[in-house]
Every structure is written in structure tokens, then in C-alpha cells.
Amino acid sequence: MEKSLCLYFQVHQPDRLRLYRFFDIGNDSQYFDEFANRTILKRVAQRCYLPMNELIYELIQKHGKNFKVAFSISGAALEQFEQYAPEVLESFKKLASTKCVEFLAETYSHSLASLKSPKEFKNQVKEHSAAIKKHFGVKPKTFRNTELIYSDAIGEAVADMGFTTMLTEGAKHILGWKSPNFLYTNAINPKLKLLLKNFNLSDDIAFRFSDRSNPNWPLTSDRYAAWLAEGAANDDIINLFMDYETFGEHQNASTGIFEFMRALPDAVLANTELKFCTPSEAAAKHQPVAPLHVPYAISWADEERDTSAWLGNELQNEAFEKLYSLEKGVMAAKDEELLADFRKLQESDHFYYMCTKFFSDGAVHKYFNPYDTPYEAFINYMNVLSDFALRVEKKTSKKK
Amino acid sequence: MKVLMFGWEFPPHIAGGLGTACYGLTKGLAKHDVEVLFVMPSASGDEDESAVKIINASDISVADVWSKADISRLDSFLSKVSFFKVSSGLVPYIDPEMFSSMVEGQEKRSRYEEYEQFKIHYGGKYKFSGKYGANLMEEVQRYAMVASAIALENDFDVIHAHDWLTYAAGIAAKRISGKPLVIHVHATSFDRASDNAIDPRVFALEKMGMEAADKIMAVSNLTRNIVINKYGIDPSKVVAVHNAVDFNEFKQMEVKRGVDDKIVTFLGRITYQKGPEYFIEAAYKVLQKCPNVRFVMAGNGDLMNRSIRRVAKLGIADKFHFTGFLRGDDVKKMFAYSDVYIMPSVSEPFGISPLEAMKSNVPSIISKQSGVAEVLDYAIKTDFWDIDAMADAIYGLLNYPALASMSARCGVEEVNNLKWENAALKMIDVYQEAIDNLK
Structure with a gap:
């Protein structure tokens, strides 16, 4: 039996909020820090998206059908590309034309809707699939929820939307003795197949690649390929899932990450039985070994691998509850601007900034956070939300 | 004088x-x-x-003054400086033993030498x-x-x-x-x-x-x-x-209020002394009865984060806002925004901000544990711990216009009579x- 290696990259950029003061409530409905969003996107485009897309394109040219990857690009990121860096969108389209790249479905605004509102979840997935179809000409078949959030119920909802494959985290507390390197199925609807992230091997690249205190530094493609071979010795699939920004942004070019990736396909194809394939190919090729029971939501974030990075304290819960309490009004208002802002305010990043788990995963949280403290993040978000609520109220009362 | x-x-x-x-x-x-x-x-x-x-x-420059002084004057300075010994433990920049030797004088060194040494170490x-x-x-x-x-x-x-x-x-x-x-x-x-x-x-x-x-x-x-x-x-x-309170430069600020809701304001350091938690609890009670109110806690302090958590926990964060520290015009802006001002201080020697609020035509609620309560008749006074009375007072001022307008009108008059010139006479x-x- 052939063994598979799935590379999947998450591409997302949040719409960061500007400093929104109490006095702005009701007076100014411009919420976003366009300068920061543009600057950051342009920087990441230069350091990561453009060079890495180019590299992947070269590798596909070189290896033909033997090198494949998958992307999930959030709607928020797509919009920012269109607005600030259309050349990035073009380079993704170029990759799409090779047919060696699979584009996955997710929630349009990289939201946590799956944890709260099945209706909004469905709407966002539809919206995202439409955007992918528009830009890349294919309708996604595989689903990947925000930050790999998954539970039995979410899986069932995803299966109901017609997806046959879904990606999630190979969380230790769910797997126990089981290996993430096999195909599993949803516990409620066995038609939905699950690919689980191998977090050890993924994090070797995403987090530990440039860590000089790591005894395995520097990591070469050959050594890494040997680890992959070892990992797959008795198993079927290895799933390497990570942020796309790993390449050139989190691990900058001087760490040698691009050279590592350039050499990786050769090392894997020459020395292992692994074949690169896309998630939907892997799901079709292998036999599921068991259903996976996940009663409570898991994700790929932090040591806990749960949703506590976004909904772990009272600040986050309050902001989240208040946001979704407006859903009905927004839908009733049927106003495009209102809906667009509602989607942007749902981005999981806003809640991530309010996280108070500073100690174990502090470094990661700090890296991604434009605020000094979670309290500032909360105050700013609630001020924005208060203005947004006023707008919703105004629109709906006019309708009546 | x-x-x-x-x-x-x-x-x-x-x-x-x-x-x-x-x-x-x-x-x-x-x-x-x-x-x-x-x-x-x-x-x-x-x-x-x-x-x-x-x-x-x-x-x-300490040294400048001393070099102008003659030695005898320096003598008298050094003899007068002896009080420092009272709190010598609080003088980290000088070793107490060295200090006392310097001040009281030792046989083997002249006063001038001591002064020179003092200047080197502590002059400038x-x-x-x-x-x-x-x-x-x-x-x-x-x-x-x-x-x-x-x-x-x-x-x-x-x-x-x-x-x-x-x-x-x-x-x-x-x-x-x-x-x-x-x-x-x-x-x-x-x-x-x-x-x-x-x-x-x-x-x-x-x-x-x-x-x-x-x-x-x-x-x-x-x-x-x-x-x-x-x-x-x-x-x-x-x-x-x-x-x-000095209102000579006081100008009422014109603001464009973005919200129709009434606004109840707490303005001050968010510390134990100011009683922020009583304000939050009273706000919660008021919100149960009338939803068209917003509460603002303006300022910062060591209890700010705890206050934010409490507000989130009570689930009223969409009606309860934090502005952080305000200064200058923003303070005036805040008063211009307010319908009720509240100072629930646990212990307030005086408390000048209710006077500023009342000057801005904002009816005020103050705690009986504040010094300012001794000079104001037209502010509503409650015990700092009595959140029911506080909630009552807020509700009353928001819902009974007669009460609010009387408090505002008489409050301005009352505050206008508190002049620093009069306080200065007493001083x-x-x-x-x-x-x-x-x-």
C-alpha cells in the first residue's frame, strides 16, 4: 500500500481594529486600522506569500504530479489581497492552474461560528466556497474549520453541507494511544473522513525549525525525510498542517527555511515510500481505521488543543455572546455594509487578542497580538461592538 | 506675606x-x-x-548655595541638618554612620574637609x-x-x-x-x-x-x-x-453625542479608595430595570482589570464602557456626555470631581464618606456600600426629570459659591x- 504525505497551509490575515474610543461610539463607524492591515499584508507578501508561492510553483514544475500541496485561504485574506496586493492573488491563481494544488473550504471570515450559530456557520462556508470558485475556478471538496476546530457535531454539520473530508488536529487527549497517521471518520456520520495533523512533525518545521537550543538544529531536509519515513513505517498518512506564514515570516528567510523546502521533495521522493498528495486524494486512497469520538471541540492551538485560546475567559465569552446576540438583527436588516462588518467582527483573532493564558503559550500569543494587554483588546472590541449594535438597531427599527 | x-x-x-x-x-x-x-x-x-x-x-544646586555661604554659615547648616537622623533609615544614598559622623563632626577632620567630602558625594x-x-x-x-x-x-x-x-x-x-x-x-x-x-x-x-x-x-x-x-x-x-474649585477658565464643551442612551459616569482612579466595585454592582441593578443607560468608568488604576472582568462576568459589557485615563479636554468632554455623575468613594478626604461635574450641569451622587459631602447640599448622598441606595438614586435621576433638573440647577449655584478666594482667607x-x- 502506498503511503501519503499531505502538506496543507493556512493562509489568513485578520482585519485589525483601530484604536476605537468611547467617544467614537455612535459618531464614527470606521472600525479598521487600514494602515496597519495594509502594511502588515504587504510585508508578509514580500517575505512569505510571493517567494513561497514562487518556490512551490518551481517545485511543481520540477516534479510534475509528484509534488502537491493544499491551501486554505480565508475570505478575509482574499479580500486583503484584492485590496492591497493583487499580485499575491495572481500568484495563487498561477498555482491553481497547475492542478497540483487543492484549495480547501472554511468559514469566510475565519470565524468561530461553528461553536455558536449553525446557520451563520453554513452561510459563511457557502460564501467562502463561492469566493474560492470565483478566484480559482474549483469548488472545494475538503473542509478545514478555523484553527482546525472540530467536534462530532461540527463534523456532522460539515458532512451535511456535502463535504467528504475534513482536517483537524491529532490532539493527544482525543487519540490516546492511537496514531494520527491514519484516516478516521466522524463519529456521527461515517461518510465524513478525517485527516489528523501530526503535530510533532508539523511543529518541527513551524515552531522549532530555527530554535538553536534544539539538539536537532540545524534541521536538514534529509534528516527530516528520515523522520517522516520513520513516522510512516507502520502507518498510512502523515499530515503536515501549518500556517503558511511559517515560511519567511515566522521563520525568516535567513533561517534557511526556503532552502529546506526546496530540497524536501527530492529527499522525500528519493528516500521514503511517501507520495505527496492533496487531502481529498489521501482520503480517497486510504481506508478509514475507526470513528473518532470528539464530544468537546478541539483545535490546533496551545498546549490544551481546545478552544480556550478564543473562549477561555469571561472577557472572551462576554464579547462572543454579545456579538452573536446581534446575529438576528443583522440578518433582518439585510444591509450589505452591516453584514460585511459583522463578518469581520467575527474573525477569531479578535478573541485571541483577549486571551489571558500568558504563561505556557505566551510567546505565540504575543507575536500575533497588536494590543499590550487582553483588557485593552476587550475594551476596544466592546467599544466597536457597541457602535455596531447601534447601527443594527437603527437599521432594524427603520424596517419595522 | x-x-x-x-x-x-x-x-x-x-x-x-x-x-x-x-x-x-x-x-x-x-x-x-x-x-x-x-x-x-x-x-x-x-x-x-x-x-x-x-x-x-x-x-x-546644593553645592552652589553652600559655596556662597561662609564656613560659619555652613557650620550652622550642618548643625541644623541633624534632624535627618530621625529618618536616617530612609536615606538610602547615605550611610547613616557616615552621615552622623559628618554632621556631628569628628576631632580629626575639619568642618571644611567634611564639607568638601559632602560636596563631592552629594553636591551638584x-x-x-x-x-x-x-x-x-x-x-x-x-x-x-x-x-x-x-x-x-x-x-x-x-x-x-x-x-x-x-x-x-x-x-x-x-x-x-x-x-x-x-x-x-x-x-x-x-x-x-x-x-x-x-x-x-x-x-x-x-x-x-x-x-x-x-x-x-x-x-x-x-x-x-x-x-x-x-x-x-x-x-x-x-x-x-x-x-x-476654580472655574475661571471653565468652558462648557459642545459635544456630539453618538448615543441616545443616558450616560452615568464614574471618573477617577480605579482604586480601592474610590469604590469602583460598588459602581459596577449598582450599574448592574439599574440595567435590570432600564436598559437605555450606559455606564462609563473613566480613569485607570490597579483595580481596572478586575473591574473589567467583573463587568464581563455580569454580562453588561455592551452597556458598561471603560475609557482609560482621561486628561484635559477629554475630561470636559466626558462631563458633557454625562447625565449623572457618581463618586462612590470608600474614603475621600475631599473629592473635587463632583464639583466639576455639577459645574457642568451634571447631577451628582456622592458617598457620605467623602469630604465634599460636608459642603454640598444638592448632591445626592449615599453610603459607599449601599448599592441599592445608589441604584435608586441613579434610577431616580434618570427617570424623574424634576429631580435631575433641580439637582443640576441648584448644583451649579452651590458650586459657584465655593471659591478659592474664600478658602484662601481661611488659610x-x-x-x-x-x-x-x-x-
Whole structure:
């Protein structure tokens, strides 16, 4: 039996909020820090998206059908590309034309809707699939929820939307003795197949690649390929899932990450039985070994691998509850601007900034956070939300 | 009459009400032709000097003053400086043994040698940060050193020191000049922390200042009682001089309110003393009855994060806003936004912000545990802990227009009668008494 290696990259950029003061409530409905969003996107485009897309394109040219990857690009990121860096969108389209790249479905605004509102979840997935179809000409078949959030119920909802494959985290507390390197199925609807992230091997690249205190530094493609071979010795699939920004942004070019990736396909194809394939190919090729029971939501974030990075304290819960309490009004208002802002305010990043788990995963949280403290993040978000609520109220009362 | 006044801050660089009060009372004194030499650390040069002459303690070179002085004067300085031993443990920049040897003199060294050594180590200008910081105790002591130099150089009739930070300076100046010392108690340790969390070093400094003073002014009877009862000071020495408020430059601000909801405002440091938690609980109660209200907590402080968590926990964060620290025009803007002002202080020696609110036509609710309650009739007064009464008062002011309009109208009148000129008259009496007593 052939063994598979799935590379999947998450591409997302949040719409960061500007400093929104109490006095702005009701007076100014411009919420976003366009300068920061543009600057950051342009920087990441230069350091990561453009060079890495180019590299992947070269590798596909070189290896033909033997090198494949998958992307999930959030709607928020797509919009920012269109607005600030259309050349990035073009380079993704170029990759799409090779047919060696699979584009996955997710929630349009990289939201946590799956944890709260099945209706909004469905709407966002539809919206995202439409955007992918528009830009890349294919309708996604595989689903990947925000930050790999998954539970039995979410899986069932995803299966109901017609997806046959879904990606999630190979969380230790769910797997126990089981290996993430096999195909599993949803516990409620066995038609939905699950690919689980191998977090050890993924994090070797995403987090530990440039860590000089790591005894395995520097990591070469050959050594890494040997680890992959070892990992797959008795198993079927290895799933390497990570942020796309790993390449050139989190691990900058001087760490040698691009050279590592350039050499990786050769090392894997020459020395292992692994074949690169896309998630939907892997799901079709292998036999599921068991259903996976996940009663409570898991994700790929932090040591806990749960949703506590976004909904772990009272600040986050309050902001989240208040946001979704407006859903009905927004839908009733049927106003495009209102809906667009509602989607942007749902981005999981806003809640991530309010996280108070500073100690174990502090470094990661700090890296991604434009605020000094979670309290500032909360105050700013609630001020924005208060203005947004006023707008919703105004629109709906006019309708009546 | 000429007053040497020691302060710690002055507008526009203020961390609390002390600076505002100093500004007002010096202006009030100026109206009665009292000259004030205001000494403060780290004057940055943009303070309003129309009423006072500001001496920046950082600009005073201790060594300069001494080199001008002849040896005999230096002798007298060194003999007068001995009071420092009282708090020698608080003088981190000098070894107490070395200090006493220097002051009392040893056979083998001449006074001049001592002075030279002193100059090398401690001469030159002292740089003050002028902020309340970790080395505050050190700064308090250095400030006292400079105070004695200033007292040598200037002529004045009476010394006036504001709060414990400057008591040591006041005492130093008194020892050097022989002039009477009046201290002004704006707040005590008991207002800053609960009874069992008093900083003993601060308490000792406060008590030392109060005992050394010829007269003590307290900003309210509430504070006067604390001085008498907690510090054991002779009641005849302590006079309540209520603060006033200076509205000469007051302009009501025009704002465009973005929300239709009524706004209830808490403005002040978010600390134990100010009772922020009672405001939050009262807000929760009011929101159960009328949803069209927003609550604003303006300011920052060590209880801010806890307050935010509590608000989130109660699920009222969409109606309860935090603005962070506001200054200058933003404070006025906030008052212009407000329909009700509330000050639920657990312990407030005076509390000037309700006066600002009332001046802005905002009806106010104040705690009975505040000094300002002694001079206001048209503010609603509740106990700080009585969140039901507080919620009642908020609800009443929001829903019964007659109550709100009367509070606002009479409040402005009442506040207009609280003038620093009048407070200054009382202060001049106190000065005079201190001077007469010493004769």
C-alpha cells in the first residue's frame, strides 16, 4: 500500500481594529486600522506569500504530479489581497492552474461560528466556497474549520453541507494511544473522513525549525525525510498542517527555511515510500481505521488543543455572546455594509487578542497580538461592538 | 506675606487632585496679595506661573548655595541638618554612620574637609523624576535636602507643605529658617489603603510632619478627624479648610453625542479608595430595570482589570464602557456626555470631581464618606456600600426629570459659591496664627 504525505497551509490575515474610543461610539463607524492591515499584508507578501508561492510553483514544475500541496485561504485574506496586493492573488491563481494544488473550504471570515450559530456557520462556508470558485475556478471538496476546530457535531454539520473530508488536529487527549497517521471518520456520520495533523512533525518545521537550543538544529531536509519515513513505517498518512506564514515570516528567510523546502521533495521522493498528495486524494486512497469520538471541540492551538485560546475567559465569552446576540438583527436588516462588518467582527483573532493564558503559550500569543494587554483588546472590541449594535438597531427599527 | 510652599506636582503635569488643588489655592492666595514660592521637583517649564513663582528643585544646586555661604554659615547648616537622623533609615544614598559622623563632626577632620567630602558625594544638582515611583522614599529625602538649600536662599514668613511627600522638606526648611510650618493634609495613609495595609514608613513620615507642624490644615472635617484620631494630634492645632474649585477658565464643551442612551459616569482612579466595585454592582441593578443607560468608568488604576472582568462576568459589557485615563479636554468632554455623575468613594478626604461635574450641569451622587459631602447640599448622598441606595438614586435621576433638573440647577449655584478666594482667607488666618504663636 502506498503511503501519503499531505502538506496543507493556512493562509489568513485578520482585519485589525483601530484604536476605537468611547467617544467614537455612535459618531464614527470606521472600525479598521487600514494602515496597519495594509502594511502588515504587504510585508508578509514580500517575505512569505510571493517567494513561497514562487518556490512551490518551481517545485511543481520540477516534479510534475509528484509534488502537491493544499491551501486554505480565508475570505478575509482574499479580500486583503484584492485590496492591497493583487499580485499575491495572481500568484495563487498561477498555482491553481497547475492542478497540483487543492484549495480547501472554511468559514469566510475565519470565524468561530461553528461553536455558536449553525446557520451563520453554513452561510459563511457557502460564501467562502463561492469566493474560492470565483478566484480559482474549483469548488472545494475538503473542509478545514478555523484553527482546525472540530467536534462530532461540527463534523456532522460539515458532512451535511456535502463535504467528504475534513482536517483537524491529532490532539493527544482525543487519540490516546492511537496514531494520527491514519484516516478516521466522524463519529456521527461515517461518510465524513478525517485527516489528523501530526503535530510533532508539523511543529518541527513551524515552531522549532530555527530554535538553536534544539539538539536537532540545524534541521536538514534529509534528516527530516528520515523522520517522516520513520513516522510512516507502520502507518498510512502523515499530515503536515501549518500556517503558511511559517515560511519567511515566522521563520525568516535567513533561517534557511526556503532552502529546506526546496530540497524536501527530492529527499522525500528519493528516500521514503511517501507520495505527496492533496487531502481529498489521501482520503480517497486510504481506508478509514475507526470513528473518532470528539464530544468537546478541539483545535490546533496551545498546549490544551481546545478552544480556550478564543473562549477561555469571561472577557472572551462576554464579547462572543454579545456579538452573536446581534446575529438576528443583522440578518433582518439585510444591509450589505452591516453584514460585511459583522463578518469581520467575527474573525477569531479578535478573541485571541483577549486571551489571558500568558504563561505556557505566551510567546505565540504575543507575536500575533497588536494590543499590550487582553483588557485593552476587550475594551476596544466592546467599544466597536457597541457602535455596531447601534447601527443594527437603527437599521432594524427603520424596517419595522 | 510670603509663603514658601512645597508641592509635588502642578498643572499641567498631574497624577491626581493634589496638583489641581495646589494650583487653585495659590491663585486664591494671590488674590489676597500673598506671595507664594512654590517648590516642586522636576518643573518642566510649562506650568502656569501667573500666580506663583515656581522653583524647580532639580535646578537648585546644593553645592552652589553652600559655596556662597561662609564656613560659619555652613557650620550652622550642618548643625541644623541633624534632624535627618530621625529618618536616617530612609536615606538610602547615605550611610547613616557616615552621615552622623559628618554632621556631628569628628576631632580629626575639619568642618571644611567634611564639607568638601559632602560636596563631592552629594553636591551638584539632584535630578528628580517628579513622578510617584519606586524610589519615592529616596526622592522625598533628596527633596528635603534641597528644601534646606532653598530655605537658606529665600526670604519668607511661613512654610506650607502639601501632603506627606513634602513634610520632610517642610521640616527641613523650618529647622533652617526658624519660620513656622503649616502642613496641608489632602489625604492620609488611611485614605489610600485599608487600615491593615498601611505603609509604616509613610505613616511615620506623616506623623512626624504633623507633630512638627505649627498648624495643620485638613481638607475636610472627615480628614481632620482622621488626623486627630489616627495620628493622635492635638485638636486645637488642626483646622478644616475645605477645598474650592476654580472655574475661571471653565468652558462648557459642545459635544456630539453618538448615543441616545443616558450616560452615568464614574471618573477617577480605579482604586480601592474610590469604590469602583460598588459602581459596577449598582450599574448592574439599574440595567435590570432600564436598559437605555450606559455606564462609563473613566480613569485607570490597579483595580481596572478586575473591574473589567467583573463587568464581563455580569454580562453588561455592551452597556458598561471603560475609557482609560482621561486628561484635559477629554475630561470636559466626558462631563458633557454625562447625565449623572457618581463618586462612590470608600474614603475621600475631599473629592473635587463632583464639583466639576455639577459645574457642568451634571447631577451628582456622592458617598457620605467623602469630604465634599460636608459642603454640598444638592448632591445626592449615599453610603459607599449601599448599592441599592445608589441604584435608586441613579434610577431616580434618570427617570424623574424634576429631580435631575433641580439637582443640576441648584448644583451649579452651590458650586459657584465655593471659591478659592474664600478658602484662601481661611488659610491666611491659619498662617497668621502660626506666625503669632511662634513669636
